[in-house]
Amino acid sequence: MHGVETVLNVVGSVALLLWGVRMVRTGLTRAFGAALRRAIAACSRNRFTAFAGGLAITGLLQSSTATALLLSSFAGRGLIPLSIAFAVMLGADVGTTIAAQVLSFDLGWMSPLLIGVGVIGFLSTEHDKPRHVGRVAIGLGLMLLSLRLLAIATQPLRESPAFMAALQGLQDEYVIAVVLATLATWFVHSSLSVVLLIMSFAGSGIVEPKLALALVIGANVGGALAPYVAQAGADVAARRVPLANLVTRALVGLAALPFLGLLLPALQWLDPSTTRLAVNFHTAFNIAAALVFLPLIDVIAWACRRLLPDRPVADDPGRPRHLDPNVLDSPTEALGCALRETLNLGDRVGDMLRQSIEVFERNDPKAVKAIESADDAVDRLYEAIKLYLIQTSRTELGEEDGRRYVEILTFTTNLEHVGDIIDKNLMELAAKKIRNRYTFSPEGMAELRAFHARVQENLRLALNVFTTRDISLARRLVAEKTAIREAEAHAADSHFARLREGRPESIETSSIHMDVIRDLKRINGHLTTVAYPILEVAGELAETRLRTAPDPVTGQPAPST
Structure with missing residues (x-):
């Protein structure tokens, strides 16, 4: 029963983390969705403004998946060129690491404050925008609370022979670790949540440093895989944006995987904290991808058009055109x-x-x-x-x-x-x-x-x-x-x-x-x-079209009521 309780505590903490991330994303989208979309359109003048726009917007949304789906919709309707959309995605990948960096610090004391302020704001008004902002505050508070609960819940795992033996089997199987982290991130649709989970495991000593880096690579690849799979039934033009993101993340991951032993000392020199090791590598991974591929956005766009060429499609009058x-x-x-x-x-x-x-x-x-x-x-x-x-x-x-x-x-x-x-x-x-x-x-x-x-x-x-x-x-x-x-x-x-x-x-x-x-x-x-x-x-309708019935005695119309 002790093992079952530990598993339930871990699962519950992870679920709370996922729910907090979702509340922040949906709250911001509902409160400022139109403004965020206008911001993306305004930032699409060149690759640098596009990169900066993607970084800022995803830093707020805390979800590169949401940004990828949004950009896919824009590209599918011809509202933004593929190369510029890819530049926005490179910025979005860096932007999603901002939240991970902030949450890697010990901010547990803010959790009850944010939840309290959010609940008061949500319940004290009937207006939509303040309620959605309150939802964002509640989500941030739940994320901080879940990280604290996760740290407590994973402590017994270090004393579990079966769990440690399973992890020991992954210590030198970094390719398998990447695949498992990729699948886990695709399943939960949140690379931020998985990176924070890896951070918690590494900080508790459950996962050794090199394995944590391999898992972070998988989290980044899985974060790009989720929107690509989600757009599987969309138009070819809409699928090219997540494909470009997936290809670049996979290439950077493949390039980094053989050099984990060399990257580890550099990261430890930058910050010796085992808790922040995974988060720092997550940021470095996406910054490296941006530095390498931002000058090559046109090449990547050309490659994605070759990988997913346009197909002649007969016009179907029954196909919806505006249901995004x-x-x-x-x-x-x-x-x-x-x-x-x-x-x-x-x-x-x-x-x-x-x-x-x-x-x-x-x-x-x-x-x-x-x-x-x-x-x-x-x-x-x-x-x-x-x-x-x-x-x-x-x-x-x-x-x-x-x-x-x-x-x-x-x-x-x-x-x-x-x-x-x-x-x-x-x-x-x-x-x-x-x-x-x-x-x-x-x-x-x-x-x-x-x-x-x-x-x-x-x-x-x-x-x-x-x-x-x-x-x-x-x-x-x-x-x-x-x-x-x-x-x-x-x-x-x-x-x-x-x-x-x-x-x-x-x-x-x-x-x-x-x-x-x-x-x-x-x-x-x-x-x-x-x-x-x-x-x-507008109060422009009468209650009935019938004339008022006459009084049976006088024969005069009865007074209206």
């Missing part, structure tokens, strides 16, 4: 991405709606098939947006973000329903008309064209309302619902008049004609729903 997975920790930005993708979805549905009237005019069976294929793409795009919104909702949403989340999800669902009506209903009517060789009367076709144009204009208006949340536009859209109802009644009266006249075209297409009008009205109903939440928040 790297901003999910920042709900406001993630909702912005979902909004842009919803507009893309609206454009796809708009194309289907525009083409639908052409099918009735030209009797083109190929156009029916094209719209069916377009609806399949709309369905895939809708599913991607819905899944992205679900992932966004797993983070803490403020009141405004929560309201916007519901609006986006509701509108995308209504757009998907519009696509289904066009595909399953309108195209079925068009196929019936084509199959039976029916023809609308000139007046009937003109009515359908005018009614369709009005609904298409309301789709454009609905997308503008969704984007701007403008109250006057929302009122116009709701008013159009009444106008569409009146237009439907007018079209029905005109159609029945033609039936009374005995017009053969109107008689044979009567059910199709009226069903098309009905389905277009249903489409308009789905579109106008986007205005109601906006008007409700």
